[in-house]
Amino acid sequence: MTPKYIAHSRAIAARKLGDEMVIMSAVDSTLFTLNPVATAIWEAADGRTQLSDIVAGAVCGEFDVQPEVAYRDAEELVEQLFAHGILLVSEQPISTDVPQES
């Protein structure tokens, strides 16, 4: 399995309300609402943890779901969020450091 790393785009605004995450694209103002499982994936998207590890820890460890089903659904979610430009996806770890002004 090809490793997959995910991180938040900088062009978004997000707020957790209860156990759901509301995200807005700062580029086109599109609004997304993530359910609790998707919210767990979003919160673990640090650019350093592989998606498979996120699913194993944040999803299968917290929710009653089969690992294969969870990973397939997670990949689908990641593709959707990537397509809308609110999630970054790479086969390499993603730096999330904010560049410092010199």
Add this chain to the structure above:
Amino acid sequence: MTQLAAPPAHAVAVEVGGIPILLRTSNPEFARMLEDRYLGFVKAFAVPVFEFDVDLVEPSGMGPDDDVRMRCENGRWFFRRGDFYAEWNPGTGRGRIRQSVNPYSVDSVLRIVHTIVLANEGGFLLHSASAMRGGRAFLFSGLSGAGKTTISRLAPPDVTLLTDEVSYVRRDPIGYYAFGTPFAGELARVGDNVSAPIAAVYLLDKGPDNRIDPVPAVEATQRILRNILFFAEEPDLVRRIFETACDFAATVPVRRLTFFPDQRVWELIR
């Protein structure tokens, strides 16, 4: 012959939400049109926060139905729609509008300017009717056909209408306030130029009876966001609007108001 003197300028200061904006024109008929259009919101002695020179041109033949195109370069804003072109520098407070003699184009420019000013200070324009009763403001939100005009028309005499179309929301240290606006909808009636702390937002739904139901936090935030009037695409401003909407929905009670269109619905609004 050389023109030795500029034509006399007529200035009309329109104050909405406590923010006076001066509109200057050389056309006295247009100035009177503005004074009529913004009756109750024209301030004779207001110190304007922003000033616009309005250059009147022949009608372009393009209507106001096009989308507004906006961009911001080096702190200057440029707005364009079929029926107007405008530039505005918030830093200097000066701007210019090019349009034909009509009250609608300048009205759109004012709405756009106010959305930007409010976005920077934690407020917004909301697609909603609003009214004041007992010193408190109530907002009635929904898209076209939801009942904003109907509920405004049904308001009893002790209710002061702030707007039937576009609510003006500002934040101060105590909380959120709604201001009357001249931005009218189907009632074609400007609101009263007063303000009050916002007691609740009602998401309108027509039904067989009158009742108020709670709205989950996520839905409340979504509905507020979707009804905010905002035209700019600058990411920083979009983020501010998002944060403001989240704070607003967490601070002000948002409820669903299902109503049958007669005056009894106002028995619930207190």
